[in-house]
Amino acid sequence: MGDEPKGGRQMQVADRLLNTPPYPFAELGMLKRKAIEGGADLIDFGIGDPDQPTPAHIVEALREAARDPVTHQYDETGKGLPEFRKAVASWYARRFGVELDADREVLRLIGAKEGLAHLAWAVLNPGDVALVPDPAYPVYKVASMFAGAEVEFVPLMEDAGYLPDLAAIPKEAVKRARLMYLCYPNMPTGAVAESDFYERLVDFARDTEILICLDMAYSELCYDGYETQSLLQVKGAKDVAIEIHSLSKTYNMTGWRLGFAVGNAQAIDTLEKFKSNVDSGAFLAIQRAGVAALAGPQECVAKMRGIYQKRRDLLVDGLAGIGWQMPKPRATCYVWAPVPQGYTSAEMAETLLREAAVLVTPGSAYGEKGEGYVRFSLTVQGERQEDRIVEAVSRIKEKVRLA
């Protein structure tokens, strides 16, 4: 009684939140603000947020749709605007040769992050296990923990092409696992997966009755003629898997919050049921703009691939030229760089920031197995991005010890 703080009782924070470390990019944002306040001319390879505008025809479609008062009301469409779901199904057929039932196998999301997070709540019980890759997008782990599940990390190692060794996952964890998150093209490593792995994955999921959730947020950012595959191209995959897509990176629409889930109808229904209890759909005008994005001209996507490929080459070739070697990713907008000897990930990121005003993300922000790497995002914030990449390489050469 007597030990209540002045001004009344202190608000309780839920244990699930107290036990969660701050979202890694929040910390990065703070370091970035400090450097800028200190007057640094920061070259920002931090967060993966496209620096180019949304293509004009998509903005125009939103403008037009927003003028129609029908779009101002609640989205009471259940799985999403039918035109949007049809556009997703047609895009899937064109892009991957996969047939989807727009009524049963497609669900609109308020961005991929929302769907990835809510899926854990929709399918996991306390005491279940979620298989989560390490390194990975932090949302898989945190959402599984929020749902009360235990997380079993599945290492993604460089010498295995950052593909998980399914046979090496402890049997006890597999027995209790109900959900496995994966991400290809992979953030943060830039690795890709091919059909032989996907075939093994479908067999594994069928044998163990684990739902596979493949995050394909970067499916369209691929280079040197490489085309990403869909897990759903593998026979039987729809029985065991869903795929989560985002319009954020493909069409430079991060702020719009639009994505979709496709695949196993029961999982789609389950996620819809959860969502209908916690959100009220997405702005209908944005879904109409999403139709313009998916069904409209795709030159904008080819253009972005060209831009990122050029930046990738400038960065990776430039760094190789000063003695810092790393592979060229075939996909995603990230370069995953092993840190030179003598540094941890965090030390390398701090050194780059302090000495060269170059902001990267320490690999350790994505999990234990990310230690020993830093991530460069090719979405360089600001203007004259190619010049800034060249400038970053020259600053690193002058100011940072690499060997």
Ligand SMILES: Cc1ncc(COP(=O)(O)O)c(C=O)c1O
């Ligand atoms: C691997 C991965 N999945 C999903 C997302 C989130 O995408 P969205 O903007 O659609 O929520 C991101 C964003 O950076 C990501 O890196």
